[in-house]
Amino acid sequence: MQTLISIPASSSASSPNPKPNPISGSSSSLIWSRNPCSNLRSETPVQIRLWRPAAQRNIRNQWSTIVSQKQKWSSASSNGRSLASSLVNAYLSCRYLPSMDLGVLSSMNGIRDKAHQKLAQKQEHYREQLLLSYSELVSTVCQMVRASQSMRCFLKGSLDSPIVEFCSQPGNSDDCGDGRGVPVFSYLSVTYFESLAQELTQMFVLELNLKRLLVAALCCITCDDGINTQANVLNWSNELFPGEFENMGSIGLLNEESCLPIPPCIQGRENGDTNMERLSQHPEREVMQVYLTVWLAEVNINTRR
Template sequence: MEAATPTRPPHAAPSSSPSPSPASLRQWRPAAQRNLRNQWSRLLAAKARWLSAAADGRSHASALVNAHLSRRYMPGMDLGVLKDMPGIREKASGKLARREEQCQSMLLSAYREMVLATAELVRASHSMRCFSKVAANSPLIRFTERQDDMNDSGDGGGSPVFKWFSVLEFENLAQELVDMFISELQLKRLLVLELLSVTFKEGVQHDASLEWSNELFDGEFNEFQSIGLLSGDNYALPKNWSAGVSKAWQPDQTPSHEVLQVYLTSWLANVNIKTSRIDEIFELVGEEMQIKLS
């Protein structure tokens, strides 16, 4: 499966604006430092939110698979002394089906949290620049995350914000984080789609069907669009997401017990997220800012 196309922050190219005067830089730097601390704190919180939702999702996915397999094998299961009870298999199957529906709902809720956390990661990574804003009829210079003056790149002309790192270097580190979570969200979405489709196909909801281009929850595509993860009218999701799924997903096949266990293991592994590198990035940024990000 191809990784999702990295979403580059605005102004990710090296600054072409002239170097600000020393006086302007002295005014800009405290505001830029304050903004960067805020955005990296947002990244830290969004990262924790994402990982917590992923852990919840794995728990719900495991419960869904267990209920589904129990219902699948119920007709041939040895019930021992219970085998002669009238309607026991039908009653057990009905309860398992209701359990599947509950687990579906909880799995979707966890996935939604992951999407919202990813959106927060992207927004924070795109908000690291600090632009000057001159108030009308006031000599005071204020600062904002929005670029009103196209001649102001918001990066202090490439000057270090704290000691060594420029705004662009902070942005590149943030983008490295974001790319990991976007790639993993792609995989998680595929697993959610498959786990929901299995139960739909095997009788919990006979009239339901899912395609890659369907929203998995109301507002999902609005969230993707708000952070630049939609790519044109012909695809509900980025082209390389759709291409990857067309190779990996086979909606007409019912996965075996072993395949479902592989899905759960893949979910648990967070295969696209390099935890040691994430810790290293936050430690590096924290040292540069002289704050603790953990």
């Protein structure tokens, strides 16, 4: 439910607000355009006086949302890394079980088969939990992007009414929601906060896409050949969980033409290889160590910035 801010209205006449530019759906542009609307009339001082407190409260609320989602990201990412490590350990134990020296247990009939079955069950359990952790990361980034796109404050209704209300969605096509660039806090305008929020959320968007590659690669590994498990049918172009593509499309990680995920990349560099339909089901131990290291490093998130 939208939160509305009610402020007593002045009896002064009102004038129309600027016309907004739409938000782009691509990952390269997540905020409103800052092109000036020079052909529109300026707001009156009364309108600015009523708009600024509502805009300040809205910006505080959206930044609070971004900060809380950032904390959820840290928790889900840490949990995902722990699950990925457990998945890799279960796979390696299962893979090298036939060559292990079991000591006195070697004399027990079927001990290796029983251990293999238990390790395979653990691997499947960790795979399911890793996908759940990844879905939390997707939800978190979607909330962050949505908050970064909702920092403008729009007039709800008309100034002719006894109560002036503001909300986060435009009520008419002449409302730009930025007070025509007037400062909100000190000398900082709405577009400044939008630009800062875009820079922050873009880090998490790129990191999410890289983690998707790691999750897909880790969920594909299996020590059982020829068995029709989730790992055998999973590839890069599949949804990793129901509704994933819809969420990825909302943050610009889905190709509009092919409706397939955009290949991951490192910030400041071009996208990687698009031919990722076949993910290895039997990677080497060193490769999986690199997967876990990249997950922990979060190379796209500049913590110093």
